[in-house]
Amino acid sequence: MQDHAARRPYHHGDLKNALVLAGIDILETDGLPALSLRAIAARVGVSHTAPKNHFGSLRGLLTAIATEGFGRHAAFMQAGVSDLSEPQARLHAAMEGYVRFARDHPALFSLMFSKEHCEMTDPALRMASAESYAVLAGIARGLEWDKADTPNAQRRTELLLWSIVHGYAELSIAGFAGEELPIAAIMPDFRYRA
Amino acid sequence: MQDHAARRPYHHGDLKNALVLAGIDILETDGLPALSLRAIAARVGVSHTAPKNHFGSLRGLLTAIATEGFGRHAAFMQAGVSDLSEPQARLHAAMEGYVRFARDHPALFSLMFSKEHCEMTDPALRMASAESYAVLAGIARGLEWDKADTPNAQRRTELLLWSIVHGYAELSIAGFAGEELPIAAIMPDFRYRA
DNA sequence: CACTGTATATTTACACTGGAAATATATCTG
DNA sequence: CAGATATATTTCCAGTGTAAATATACAGTG
Structure with a gap:
């Protein structure tokens, strides 16, 4: 069993949610056309292929x-x-x-x-x-x-x-x-x- | 004055309409994501930069x-x-x-x-x-x-x-x-x- | 006809995209 | 510690739209 709040299991910790939130951020500020895999990943600070593990x-x-x-x-x-x-x-x-x-x-x-x-x-x-x-x-x-x-x-x-x-x-x-x-x-x- | 039907004024003749029709064709068969500039142009038989003259x-x-x-x-x-x-x-x-x-x-x-x-x-x-x-x-x-x-x-x-x-x-x-x-x-x- | 200007289309180059494959790293399990 | 697994990176590739320079065809004029 691990710490509940400060849990940071893997490299990033909660990449899945972070990517979704980053995506919504981009959506709000720059619109749909700006919503690229690379843009989302960059905002979170990961490579553009990182999302593939979580979302395919x-x-x-x-x-x-x-x-x-x-x-x-x-x-x-x-x-x-x-x-x-x-x-x-x-x-x-x-x-x-x-x-x-x-x-x-x-x-x-x-x-x-x-x-x-x-x-x-x-x-x-x-x-x-x-x-x-x-x-x-x-x-x-x-x-x-x-x-x-x-x-x-x-x-x-x-x-x-x-x-x-x-x-x-x-x-x-x-x-x-x-x-x-x-x-x-x-x-x-x-x-x-x- | 020129022939009315067989009129082919420039290189293609009626590229503007042809591109629109080709686009609709692609839309019907392969959907929106397939509707690229290159795909439309290829269907008409022109280079992918040809549409720029007519549509910007x-x-x-x-x-x-x-x-x-x-x-x-x-x-x-x-x-x-x-x-x-x-x-x-x-x-x-x-x-x-x-x-x-x-x-x-x-x-x-x-x-x-x-x-x-x-x-x-x-x-x-x-x-x-x-x-x-x-x-x-x-x-x-x-x-x-x-x-x-x-x-x-x-x-x-x-x-x-x-x-x-x-x-x-x-x-x-x-x-x-x-x-x-x-x-x-x-x-x-x-x-x-x- | 030739000359010129203009509309039309191509070629080439570039920055960008998503995805595939191989590799590296961190974490978990034993 | 060692092996397995989940996570993330690196590298590469085919594809995209656009810009700039170039080539071609047409229209109008002499």
Whole structure:
């Protein structure tokens, strides 16, 4: 058994996490195109082939970065919701958090949904994105809309909400949404069951 | 004045268009990562620096490809709508066309909205994307919803529709939408003014 | 026709990329 | 201590986009 905190098992100690954090750093400051294997490794102070042991390839590292992104994304949404009680307000707050995360971290957000860069079938990534989805779905529970009697109504409602907020986020990032309206400004009026 | 059809003014003749078409070809068969300057040029049979004269850089060429993509995208939507008269059916048909284009041409669609690859401020691109938007907006005209009396109600309605359809398309491509439901399955029930 | 200017395309060179393979080093296990 | 294993480096390679100098084809003019 070893020291728990000051544990530095191998050469670097915690290279795996360090690489992910360095990647996010680069993403925030210089954007997706700057996110090269060599740039990430250099920031941590290791050779550009060091990541291979932990992630297999650049694609693996990017997938890990996206996974961390989903974690932060979920937390971002939760944060704005926790002190609200009214259902509609909670819904709008979560969706506003979704959009604001995309606007504040456009490069990371783009990466998170990029089939080009990430392995979308990766179990860890799926798990993380599911958590993000669960925040929205949890709040949407009890929501009522026109097609409440169709099969899988709940799932379809969640999918609609997710489409709205994700589409608005993407369009906003790409520069097609014009002035940055809050999501509540375009949301239809859903009703909750008493 | 020269021959109109067999016109071959310069070395190649119509390199600009040929490059765009070759790019789309590669996009369809091998996806975005394969879309290199050298690959596109090789397919047309010119050196990899030839595109520079017409597009300045790879980014310029990709922007032109995306512009062509928007043209096809608009046509795709129009096609399914033209023989319908009922407003709601027309709306759903246009949106279904939007999503189907994304599913049938995922690489091209991704490129069209990628700030990473395209110059989103490019006038030709803006013009082309505006045409695509206009198809949806045109059909949405007369649509009535909850906030019809708020300022810019029409614009907000369009933005909502665009967000829904675009978000659903993106999620579908990325593999997050599960089974490929038609867009009508998740659409709320808008009403038209008599 | 020849001459000139310009648009078009090629050649060459360069800095950069990710990945493969062989090597070195640190840590763990016995 | 010795052997095995996980970790990281070094070196090399094929590939990328771009810049600069060069070559070629065309258009317009005398």
